[in-house]
Amino acid sequence: MSEDSKQLISLRNISVDFKRDGKDIAAVDDVSLDVNKGDIYGIIGYSGAGKSTLVRVMNLLQRPSKGTVTIDNQELQGLNPQELRNARKSIGMIFQHFNLMKTRTVQGNVEYPLLSQKLSKNEREGKSLELLKLVGLEEYATSYPSQLSGGQKQRVAIARALANNPKVLISDEATSALDPKTTTSILELLKKLNVELGLTIVLITHEMQVIKGICHNVAVMEEGQIIERGKVAEVFTNPQETLTNDFVETSTNVKSAIERITADPSLSTLGDNQRLIYLNFIGNASKEGLISELSQKYQLNVNILFANIDQVDGENVGYTIAIITGEEASIERAISDLQTAGVRTRLLQAKQKGE
Amino acid sequence: MAALIPNVIAMKEQFISAIFETIYMTLFSAVIAGVLGLAVGILLVVTQPGGILEDRVSYSILDKIVNLLRSIPFIILLAVISPLTNFLVGTTVGTTASLVPLIFGIFPFYARQIQNALLDVDRGVVEAAESMGSSPAEIIWRIYLREGLSDIIRVSIVTIISLIGLTTMAGAIGSGGLGDVAISIGYARFENDITITATIVILIMVFIVQTFGDWLARRVERY
Ligand SMILES: Nc1ncnc2c1ncn2[C@@H]1O[C@H](COP(=O)(O)OP(=O)(O)OP(=O)(O)O)[C@@H](O)[C@H]1O
Numbered sequence: 020m021s022e023d024s025k026q027l028i029s030l031r032n033i034s035v036d037f038k039r040d041g042k043d044i045a046a047v048d049d050v051s052l053d054v055n056k057g058d059i060y061g062i063i064g065y066s067g068a069g070k071s072t073l074v075r076v077m078n079l080l081q082r083p084s085k086g087t088v089t090i091d092n093q094e095l096q097g098l099n100p101q102e103l104r105n106a107r108k109s110i111g112m113i114f115q116h117f118n119l120m121k122t123r124t125v126q127g128n129v130e131y132p133l134l135s136q137k138l139s140k141n142e143r144e145g146k147s148l149e150l151l152k153l154v155g156l157e158e159y160a161t162s163y164p165s166q167l168s169g170g171q172k173q174r175v176a177i178a179r180a181l182a183n184n185p186k187v188l189i190s191d192e193a194t195s196a197l198d199p200k201t202t203t204s205i206l207e208l209l210k211k212l213n214v215e216l217g218l219t220i221v222l223i224t225h226e227m228q229v230i231k232g233i234c235h236n237v238a239v240m241e242e243g244q245i246i247e248r249g250k251v252a253e254v255f256t257n258p259q260e261t262l263t264n265d266f267v268e269t270s271t272n273v274k275s276a277i278e279r280i281t282a283d284p285s286l287s288t289l290g291d292n293q294r295l296i297y298l299n300f301i302g303n304a305s306k307e308g309l310i311s312e313l314s315q316k317y318q319l320n321v322n323i324l325f326a327n328i329d330q331v332d333g334e335n336v337g338y339t340i341a342i343i344t345g346e347e348a349s350i351e352r353a354i355s356d357l358q359t360a361g362v363r364t365r366l367l368q369a370k371q372k373g374e
Numbered sequence: 375m376a377a378l379i380p381n382v383i384a385m386k387e388q389f390i391s392a393i394f395e396t397i398y399m400t401l402f403s404a405v406i407a408g409v410l411g412l413a414v415g416i417l418l419v420v421t422q423p424g425g426i427l428e429d430r431v432s433y434s435i436l437d438k439i440v441n442l443l444r445s446i447p448f449i450i451l452l453a454v455i456s457p458l459t460n461f462l463v464g465t466t467v468g469t470t471a472s473l474v475p476l477i478f479g480i481f482p483f484y485a486r487q488i489q490n491a492l493l494d495v496d497r498g499v500v501e502a503a504e505s506m507g508s509s510p511a512e513i514i515w516r517i518y519l520r521e522g523l524s525d526i527i528r529v530s531i532v533t534i535i536s537l538i539g540l541t542t543m544a545g546a547i548g549s550g551g552l553g554d555v556a557i558s559i560g561y562a563r564f565e566n567d568i569t570i571t572a573t574i575v576i577l578i579m580v581f582i583v584q585t586f587g588d589w590l591a592r593r594v595e596r597y
């Protein structure tokens with residue numbers, strides 16, 4: 020099938036059960052997931068959602084209780100131990116706590132995966148130095164991990180994970196122990212590897228910022244299930260599930276803004292000719308213009324209480340809360356026109372008409 | 375000198391050969407028990423629940439054997455094990471015969487020490503190696519034994535020092551060595567200078583082992 024060759028990772032009906040206090044708990048509950056070649060796929064969810072368990076299934080570090088794992092058209096569960104080890108070499112993995120070997124130098128760590136290949140010492144050194152250059156750490160080759168910062172350690176871990184020339188890189192909270200600036204630089208590096216090497220990346224996080232920064236597709240996990248998935252821009256501009264919405268509104272400060280504004284007593288006395296409205300739109304400035312157009316085209320007075328523009332997968336997404344004042348009929352018309360133009364609207368006050 | 379330790383001087387040759395008997399018993403049993411203990415310690419770590427070669431049956435059998443052997447007091451082990459000693463060495467008394475109980479007395483202790491040292495190796499690093507396609511043998515050699523090396527050296531030193539202690543008890547089966555001399559000559563004949571000199575020589579041995587071990591552990595810990 021031509022469909023198959025596009026997919027690098029294919030999980031089918033994966034369940035993972037753990038026994039705790041004699042009871043079975045489903046850490047992953049009937050999850051199917053496809054990741055295409057060249058994609059950067061994010062998996063987001065709160066702690067305990069089952070994200071780590073799910074990605075550990077991808078290289079069978081965790082054997083699922085049910086379901087099949089196929090990587091690059093090869094079903095992993097059918098492999099013998101030696102074949103599985105070979106398959107794992109094409110699946111690189113990086114971790115929250117870096118997991119570097121403290122007794123080896125930076126270069127020694129990067130050389131580690133090469134030790135089991137038939138390479139001369141010179142070839143190994145050459146290749147590891149090349150990888151260190153790629154992550155920008157060649158001058159640290161002879162340092163020990165204990166002498167590096169967190170961001171540098173993660174770069175070493177990335178270089179090490181790349182030594183086997185993997186097809187996919189799995190990142191389990193790789194930036195969660197890092198400060199925002201270092202996080203950005205690591206994400207930039209991952210993006211570069213994706214573009215320049217065509218590396219497919221699966222990335223787990225509980226931070227929206229990470230997903231918005233580099234992912235093309237996203238799956239939202241809760242209680243062992245994927246509750247929502249799709250293109251990042253679509254999922255995050257039109258969230259269907261409460262949890263997804265929660266992630267979006269928290270990360271854009273919309274949530275706190277709505278709470279603050281709706282709690283403001285001076286706004287509880289809006290007249291019949293006023294609406295407190297929340298607007299959410301994807302894309303270009305022309306839609307921003309669209310909002311300011313309201314005042315002219317429909318003779319409305321728009322008083323903006325909150326506005327935020329966010330970048331999602333390279334696209335602008337706008338969030339606005341405003342009070343619109345004008346003739347009731349004009350307001351209705353304006354809102355319906357906005358909706359036709361693809362702006363999501365939500366009335367935040369009484370007399371609401373829903374979406 | 376002759377005034378200070380007259381009895382030691384009088385039996386100079388026997389005393390010196392006792393020193394060599396102690397060294398012989400310690401080294402020989404250390405090598406064999408070392409290999410055995412290291413193997414069992416590694417097996418305990420890799421077969422334990424969540425280990426890289428998880429195997430509940432092997433783990434619980436090994437664990438029970440180690441516990442059992444460790445709960446037999448050494449002085450009783452000397453007697454209990456004598457049929458095995460007789461089978462292996464053809465006699466139950468003497469320096470060479472004492473090697474068998476020494477080995478069985480110390481290897482379970484060493485196995486536990488090794489197990490603890492290896493458990494201190496970061497589980498995350500082991501997982502990273504698994505994710506890179508390392509085989510169990512590679513993980514044992516290149517991760518566990520390497521990352522755990524300084525701790526392994528430290529517990530080996532502790533074990534050798536305990537072993538020196540055990541060799542003195544082996545005097546009870548006529549093993550020879552400094553313990554035997556201190557008890558069956560120094561103590562029995564009220565020749566205190568023999569007991570005291572034997573003690574000092576043992577302390578010097580312990581001191582040398584400890585100092586060398588600390589130096590070695592620090593030397594490999596250059597990170
Ligand atoms: N080896 C295990 N034995 C028993 N329960 C486990 C095991 N591993 C994970 N769990 C349980 O499975 C559930 C999912 O855990 P998982 O680590 O996959 O969550 P997560 O989404 O990665 O969370 P976090 O963001 O905290 O890393 C949790 O309830 C956890 O307690």
Ligand SMILES: [Mg+2]
Nearest residue numbers: 070071072192
């Ligand atoms: Mg996790």
